Amino acid sequence: MLGKKFTFKGGVHPPHFKRYTEQVAIARAKDPEIVKIPLQQHIGAPCEPIVKIGDKVKVGQKIGEAKAFVSAPIHSSVSGTVKKIAQFDSSTGSKALSIVIESDGLNEVHEDVKSKGSLDSLSKEEIINIIKESGITGMGGAGFPTHVKLSPPPEKKIDTVILNGAECEPFLTADHRLMLEKPEKIVDGLKAIMKAVDVNKGYIGIEENKPDAIKVMKEIVSKESNIEVIAVVTKYPQGDEKRLINAITGREVPSGGLPMDVGVVVNNVGTAAAIADAIKTGMPLIERIVTITGEAISEPKNLIVKVGTSFKEVIEQCGGYKEKVGKLISGGPMMGIAQFTDDVPVIKGTSGILALNKKQAKIAEPSPCIRCGKCVDICPIKLQPLFISQLSLKRMYDEAEEYSPLDCIECGSCSFICPSKRPLLQSIRVAKREIISKRKKS
Structure with missing residues (x-):
């Protein structure tokens, strides 16, 4: 009897391109002399600065206050002096109000950073508050505030928690290395999440192309009767939370719906590890593992980098560029954001820094659509990308809205598969932006 294919x-x-860093152990990056910390590193409302120029700050000190529910506070990653508070370019593709801090090199930790006690001693309300005050957001790239995910309305009964260890994006290996090197921390974080939403069943989904991580995680949870490691089929975008829910539970999140609508909460393995750290040490989210990779990087690495460190400085710690850069991307090649400069900071959602050479980055000239239907066949959301794109390129956004472009998860699968190299994803993004803007105005 054949086993179930998840x-x-x-x-x-797409080609995996994991070979550059999948065997490279996590190392700690050198501490930056200057950090530039954006006050918008998450989905939702930006933070308001609660320090001023000239203030002395310490590691883990709150410097940005979240005034809205869908937001997350920002903390200093170094100790030192606030030098500027101004608008700067961010790796999100837009400018953001940022706090520039000159490090004193002492890494003096703020007095508020202390252990929150054992998980057994904490109530679910206390766990959610710790997560909120620690500024923890989704670390797979989306940056959704984690405490919001763990606070569903009473009518949304959650019965399942899934940790996303798929890491289906090409080139990236930060989560892979985390699962190999810090599996206990991931499981501790998962237990905290399960307690926070009062759930007794947890899964960890990992793509089959990471057999070593699957083995390690299975060993760690072998004595946990309510946690199961699931090897999911290696296919992009397996790491999208709605695809992962469908693969593991068989449930399908409705159009316009959220995972909570089918009783599930999904978090990244990196997010779970950050939660474990926040409870055990009290340290908020001030650093993360970043994969620095690509043909244009001299020594690809997986580094623990402090939030606010410039891409340029991180790349220099990987031997710098070994050849002309064709494209610099924050994240992976499918869903990442291309950068026009390396003078942008690492933020909470920076899973990777990808430097492609001229050959890798070369984009073929688009030709007319041949109506092959491949983009329709492979769309994981069952959309019709060719029609949304055509209408968007003609600026017919009202007509495009009839094809549900807001359901698009922007995975880029349609652009990848298109034999005519049409700008499908780019034009769909434009349509989404215009439709959302129109709704806000009305």
């Missing part, structure tokens, strides 16, 4: 309908199989 996967979803649609998707593509």
Whole structure:
């Protein structure tokens, strides 16, 4: 009898390009002399600065206050002096009000950073508050405030928690290395999440192309009767939370819906590890593992980098560029954001810094659509990308809205598979932006 294949309908199989860093152990980056910390590193409302120029700050000190529910506070990653508070370029693709801090090199930790006690001693309300005050957001790239995910309305009964260890994006290996090197921390974080939402069943989904991580995580949870490691089929975008829910539970999140609508909460393995740290040490989210990779990088690495460190400085610690850069991307090649400069800071959602050479970055000239239907066949959301794109390129956004472009998860599978190299994803993003803008105005 054949075993169940944990996967979803649609998707593509881009080259993995994991070989650069999948065997490279996590190391700690050198401390930066200057950090530039944006006050918007998450989905939702930006923070308001609660320090001023000239103030002395310490590691883990709150410097940005979240005034809205869908937001997350910002903390200093170094000890030193606040030098500027101004608008600067961010790796999100826009400018953000940022706090510039000159490090004193002492790494003096703020007095508020202390252990929150054992998980057994904490109530679910206390766990959620710790997560909120620690500024923890989704670390797979989306940056959704984690405390919001763990606070569903009473009518949304959650019965399952899934940790996302798929890491389906090409080139990236930060989560892979975390699962190999810090599996206990991931499981501790998962237990905290399960307690926070009062759930007794947890899964950890890992793509089959990471057999070593699957083995390690299975060993760690072998004595946990309510936690199961699931090997999911290697296919992009397997790491999208709705695809992962469908693959593991068989449930399908409705159009316009959220995971909580089918009783599930999904978090990244990196997020779980950050939660474990916040409870055990009291340290808020001030650093993360970043994969620095690509043909243009001299020594690809997985580094623990402090939030606010410039891409340029991180790349220099990887031997710098070994050849002309064709494209610099924050994140991976499928869903990452191309950068026009390396003078942008690492933020909470920076899973990777990808430097492609001229050959890797070369984009073929688009030709007319041949109506092959491949983009429709592989779309994991079952959309019709060719029609949304055509209408968007003609600026017919009202007509495009009829094809549900807001359901698009921007995975880029359609652009990847298109034989005519049409700008499908780019034009769909434009349509989404215009439709959302119109709704806000009305």
